[in-house]
Amino acid sequence: MESTGRSPGRQEDVVWALPSQSDFPSQSTMSGSVSPSSKEDRRHSSSASGSSTFSNHERSPEANGRRMRPSVVSVASSLPTVREMHDRRTSSQASLATPRTPHNFSVSSEETVVSSKKVLTNFQKVAARDTEVEENRIRKLSRCNTEYNMQKSVYNRLLDWADSSRTRLGNRLLGFFMESYRRPTLPSKDDLLGLAQHYYPARADLKVQVCDFGLGRAERTEITLGQIEEYWQSKPDWVDVRWIHAPLGLGLTHSSIEDIFLHDGQPGREFENGGAPGWPYVETEVLNMRSHKNFQEMRDVYMILSNLGELDEELDQCTFKNDGNPSLQSDIDWRAGHLGVTANYWNLVASDMPWQLDEGLSMGILGPSIGLQPIGRKIDRQALSIHPFFRDSHLVRNVFRCFHRCDGILLTLSPMAGINFLDKKMSQHLSEPVNAIFDNEDASALGYIFAAFADQGTSTWHRRTVEWLLTYLITEVGVTPHAQRQGYNAPELENAYQSVIQDLKRRRHAPWRKNETVRLVRDYLACVDELTIVKMICQKQVDLFKGMQQDVRKFETEDNRSRRSPDNSSGESMTERIKWALTLVKGRHDATEKLLIDAKQSMEALFQLRSIEQNELAIVSDSQNKAIFLFTGVTIVFLPLSFFTSYYGMNLSTIVNTPRTEGYFWRLCGSIAFFIVVVVTLGAFRHHLRNIWKSRRPVKPTYSMV
16 A cells, blocks of 8 residues: 655645736636635635635644645735735834844744754655655656657557558559658557557556545555455455545446446445436536547547457457456446447447547436447547637546445546646646546646545544545536636636637638638637537536535434534535535536627627628629620630631641641540540549449448447
8 A cells, every 4th residue: 555645734835926917717706716614714615725824713734634725815815905014014114123132032822932853854754755756756757658659659650551541542653653652551460459558458457546544544556447346345444435436437347347336335325316316326527628639649549440450359358358356347248248239348448538528418327328429530629729728638528426335435437537627737737648647636636635635534524424525526526627726827718718709709800811701600619519518517517516415414414313423523514515616616607608698699790790791792793793794705706716717727738748637636636635524524523423432332330439
């Protein structure tokens, strides 16, 4: 077991500069970023900000057990007023005029004197621990980058080979004479097998995170999916809650894992309103940012290799090669037979691919019946990428599902491997390998959740139960992506889309250019589609948190009736967490709805403007048509006359040393004219002929992404 905790007594002194007015979020965002207040003080929960201002009677950072980070709201509220600053300057000037004697220095009753030796010892321990953790993370990143660079060369060769199949006929003919036009060769089978398993690991080799939380203690272990059943059978005595996270999307493996997990233990307290009738478990859709380049590579590898067919046998053999679970493989085979699908490698790994916003409707409780059906291999740029901050990113959606048992074990399933926290270093986070995202607490919500309790475990929990951790998880993950963790040093999604719409409006009034209107309409449609899906996901999250709010109130009523007092009365309760998350999601939903209305109205104004321009162009073209009609009439009269005078004016027999006759002329010139007419006709109708040819070719079977 690997411990990654920090010193319990650690505090960080961070000096923040007051941002300008433009750096502050909108009023709706600020209202949603404040956590519920207590009875007397106004504090920010760990979900709303990582730092708070405490008095002697309030909670200290040691009682919170998390590494604190200041938020814009807490820093701005603690700034002195102009009058206070004037009073401080006056008092400081008076103190300078007073002679300093030993009697001027005293320690108040509220201050504590700590020896410098003790402070230095604690600092060295903390610094050594943080350095060790950072060095381990850097080594892991180095290994992942080295492996990625090796597979990148194989990917480039595979992509060149696949793209060469769509080259023109002329280039293929030139390939017989020039080597630069020849089709690239397909990489070797071993290279292709390594490439497939790099982007889509075999199910038994998939990395799973096991996080144990106890009183004053927390540990994290990385295992494989082939060992997962062993870790949910029981937990150590010191562990209050064991959290197991498997990066699995909707599919056969996902269904088998959750079914075996629930069968091996008794379910926990039911979230009847947060779940669904007969399914009292919590799930939501999560938005996160993925690297556009990595997303395109995953799509290319799947679409090309799954249709290649040469690797299927070897990949199917390695799917469960290292599986040590007694029930997983047999359950998957039974489930595949029940659904009438094949449990091969490509069907099982398809759930690792994230969903684009425009691929399918919102996910239901039981997921899509036919799985993810990709629209195409090419991933189009989103309207969000018009904003400079999101140029290299891609907003995707993933399902996040939670299953808990009464023995204190929580299982979460989600292929989410993107950026949850928007930060000024997001381009750096996007360049990191997907396998290392969990270790980056500044980018991953899952990594942040473990780091938040790595110091003191469950000591700061309001109740040391699996239901409390489930509520903390779903509220922390469900409100992402946002920029609160780093003090709003990056634009929120709502602000970015507002800038995109303003840019589209500016282009709407730009001078006319060829094909610009088509590109502009496509950007408008992409923006409307993205905002529609974001709004729909936000509405589902609002409904989820409202249902969980009713369930949590029911839990508290039962606990009060049974006289079960909280384990930490100063800790953040489930009601406070849900109230904060609900406020934030409602604000995003309302802002997205306003942006969607604005985008649709702007697009309608574009259509009206272009319609008026077309009417003006029609008036101008009418006069041009009259001139063309006049020239056409003159051409019709004089073109036949020119032909006949030219033809009958030829006299081949009188040319010196030319025994050719008129028959020779027609054989030569007629053949050339016929060839030119045929080539021009085929070129004019090449697209129609190509579609006819493709319709007659046999269609290769494609794999269903179940």
